[in-house]
Amino acid sequence: MKICCAITACSASPASASKLPFLDAGWEALGGGPADLVFPEEFLGAWEVTSVLTRVDTPLGEEAVPNLAAVRRAQREDLDRRTSYQVAFVRNGTGRVVYDRRFNTASMLSMYYDKTMSFLERISWDINDPNVLILSMPGMSVRTRVTRRSEEFPQTDRIETSEYVESVYDTGDGGAPRIKASQCFTKYKWRSAEAALRDQGPTIVATQVVSDFLTPYDGEQQYLKAMNKPYAQYTYRMAFRRPAISPSSRPS
Structure with missing residues (x-):
């Protein structure tokens, strides 16, 4: 999993979620x-994740990067290298199972x-107002904002999610x-x-594609050319x- 899923970005129409259900509904109505x-109930709790970067592509050519x-x-050091980390899914204020973005980041x-x-x-980060996450590091701060998302259940044992993020x-x-x-x-x-x-295998498997896009800040001509x-x-x-051993004292 690329760290930019928690700390990255993509431009889309401005939007922000609210703690208030009727404002959340309005955000959804605006296309957010x-x-x-x-996520399904089965996702709730902590997980040990192993992740492998299997491909790095430059669809517009290296000159556009x-x-x-x-x-x-990434091609030299991360490709085909196995990494391990822990993630957690928790309940938000409405009782739904969501990604614990603070802990996972x-x-x-x-x-x-x-x-x-x-x-x-x-x-x-506020679990009940989840679209903005702010990271303060020595010499730099990063503010990420989800601007658009979607989820689908193509089958009873599958879920597909998409988020656009601006960092x-x-x-x-x-x-x-x-x-x-x-x-x-x-x-x-x-x-x-x-x-x-029964077969000592994973409970959940996933394929993730992280796509980086140009913005007008990268140059107006290059941005328009990228289409x-x-x-x-x-x-x-x-x-x-x-x-x-499930960690009972995991920070929240």
Whole structure:
């Protein structure tokens, strides 16, 4: 899973969810989609995830990539490399099962930074107003905002989710913030815990495609030329298993 799913971006029509149900309904009516992604009851709780980056594509050609070094680094260091981290799904104020974005963002950040750093304390997020997440790091703050989302259940054991996210990176040095735009599209398939136990396999498997898009901040001509096609795409395969010992003291 690319960390940008928690810390990234994609431009779409402005929208923000509210704590109030009737305002959430209004946000949905404006085309923002569900107020949050809602998952089946089977997803509730903590999971150990193994993830492998299987493909890195540049659909518009490398010349269209604003930060080619980042793509090259992914191809060189991350491709076909197995990573492990923990994610959690929790209940929101309405009792629905949702992605614990604060905990999951902190969990993925711990793979890349000093594990002694307390990322949870650096993340601001409201489970009942889930579209904005703010991360404060030394020398930089990142503000992410979900601008559009959707979910579908093509079969009883499958869910497909999509979120467009806008991320603003601000170094606080007086320069212009950097804007990034992405879509995170994920296909999940799950089975019963009993079936997973029988063959010691994962309970949930998923394929995730993270697409990065140009924005007007990357240059008006390049943005128009891209015609809303991604300049980079990262494809992941993921497997979810229950932890051997479920953490009872997991921060929320």
